[in-house]
Amino acid sequence: MNYNGLQVYSEIGKLKKVLLHRPGEEIENLTPDLMERLLFDDIPYLKVAREEHDAFAEVFRKNDVEVFYLEKLMAETIKDNSVKELFIDEFVSETGIINKTRMAQVRAYYQSFNDDQILVDKMMAGIRGEEFKIGLSHSLSDMIEMDYPFVVDPMPNLYFTRDPFATLGTGISLNKMRTVTRRRETIFAKYIFKYHPLFKDVEVPYWYDRDQPYAIEGGDELVLSDKVIAIGVSQRTDAAAIDIIAKRIFADGQPFETILAFDIPKERAFMHLDTVFTMVDHNKFTIHPEIEGPLTVYSIQRGDGRGEYVIEKETKKLEDILTKYLGGDQVKLIRCGGKRGIDAAREQWNDGSNTLAIAPGEVVVYSRNHVTNRLLEEEGVKLHVIPSSELSRGRGGPRCMSMPLYREKL
Numbered sequence: 001m002n003y004n005g006l007q008v009y010s011e012i013g014k015l016k017k018v019l020l021h022r023p024g025e026e027i028e029n030l031t032p033d034l035m036e037r038l039l040f041d042d043i044p045y046l047k048v049a050r051e052e053h054d055a056f057a058e059v060f061r062k063n064d065v066e067v068f069y070l071e072k073l074m075a076e077t078i079k080d081n082s083v084k085e086l087f088i089d090e091f092v093s094e095t096g097i098i099n100k101t102r103m104a105q106v107r108a109y110y111q112s113f114n115d116d117q118i119l120v121d122k123m124m125a126g127i128r129g130e131e132f133k134i135g136l137s138h139s140l141s142d143m144i145e146m147d148y149p150f151v152v153d154p155m156p157n158l159y160f161t162r163d164p165f166a167t168l169g170t171g172i173s174l175n176k177m178r179t180v181t182r183r184r185e186t187i188f189a190k191y192i193f194k195y196h197p198l199f200k201d202v203e204v205p206y207w208y209d210r211d212q213p214y215a216i217e218g219g220d221e222l223v224l225s226d227k228v229i230a231i232g233v234s235q236r237t238d239a240a241a242i243d244i245i246a247k248r249i250f251a252d253g254q255p256f257e258t259i260l261a262f263d264i265p266k267e268r269a270f271m272h273l274d275t276v277f278t279m280v281d282h283n284k285f286t287i288h289p290e291i292e293g294p295l296t297v298y299s300i301q302r303g304d305g306r307g308e309y310v311i312e313k314e315t316k317k318l319e320d321i322l323t324k325y326l327g328g329d330q331v332k333l334i335r336c337g338g339k340r341g342i343d344a345a346r347e348q349w350n351d352g353s354n355t356l357a358i359a360p361g362e363v364v365v366y367s368r369n370h371v372t373n374r375l376l377e378e379e380g381v382k383l384h385v386i387p388s389s390e391l392s393r394g395r396g397g398p399r400c401m402s403m404p405l406y407r408e409k410l
């Protein structure tokens with residue numbers, strides 16, 4: 001690897017290293033009863049989802065981007081037995097199992113795997129009740145626990161690697177996820193950044209940590225430039241988490257001067273900031289038409305002392321806010337689905353405005369959002385189109401499914 005450590009100072013700089021998760025057996029553990037709690041609206045067909053995901057990874061490889069897989073990094077991290085023990089303990093303590101005997105049984109089960117990759121895949125996939133026949137004593141709570149189809153829940157949202165942590169500058173915000181079902185996802189990043197050979201000797205500053213009380217998710221964290229970070233105050237992210245990140249970033253030697261906190265509707269259609277807008281080129285964005293504003297944004301500016309800041313509230317059109325803070329040319333907004341309400345609603349639902357830039361003016365998009373894709377091309381944006389029948393069922397697009405670890409500076 002030629003690029004050490006982490007570096008993300010924009011949304012569009014040439015991408016060099018990216019973190020993905022190839023959908024695994026966790027997807028086959030979705031059932032209609034559990035879908036809502038596990039944050040899915042439908043059940044993807046795993047075989048095809050994997051093919052689509054492989055096509056996504058191929059776009060990176062063909063464009064000189066090194067692909068890292070979360071599951072592989074994690075398996076490599078626990079080669080060291082003492083790390084493996086700590087990891088299993090922490091993972092089991094967050095499975096939601098209450099019964100102490102059951103916890104010990106699950107711990108022993110995980111410890112019985114000789115192959116670290118199979119173990120990590122299993123932890124991600126969940127444990128079905130039927131594959132785990134060891135009995136419990138028969139108290140009422142045990143019996144009710146045994147009626148539930150899983151001993152350990154599956155983690156089907158793992159392929160959205162964007163959300164559990166975010167690379168901001170040369171550090172990370174290791175996030176506290178809003179929903180219990182996604183909270184365990186951040187354990188993997190915790191161990192990888194602390195113990196994996198690629199990172200253990202790199203000084204990675206933490207702008208946030210998973211044990212903080214307030215929720216924040218990576219889909220809300222956008223690095224607009226080396227001066228400006230945008231964060232959504234959304235269904236998934238609390239304002240108080242942004243306060244903490246701002247203080248830490250401004251106390252460090254990072255070049256960032258402004259954090260823009262966008263107050264967006266707290267609804268699933270607007271789940272994260274990157275659900276409603278993503279950057280495709282210098283001063284060009286693709287957006288959900290309903291976010292054009294006027295909307296309220298709080299600009300948090302670096303103050304005089306270390307970690308100090310001042311906040312200003314303004315209500316303006318999105319275009320004007322972005323133009324003001326990015327400087328340079330007037331910002332151009334490309335509407336997802338164009339002006340047609342039906343196309344906009346349909347393509348927005350399938351993450352038409354959730355694109356991933358691999359270089360300025362070059363983005364990965366879902367094939368199904370053909371109206372938005374045509375508009376992007378008309379604006380001179382180069383598209384890498386990936387198949388999207390199954391992956392899109394988890395309600396996330398190319399940006400949600402990728403976490404940049406290293407981008408060249410603009």
Ligand SMILES: NC(=O)NCCC[C@H](N)C(=O)O
Nearest residue numbers: 039160219272394395396400
């Ligand atoms: N950044 C994103 O918008 N990620 C998509 C996450 C989708 C996932 N099913 C969730 O509801 O959390």
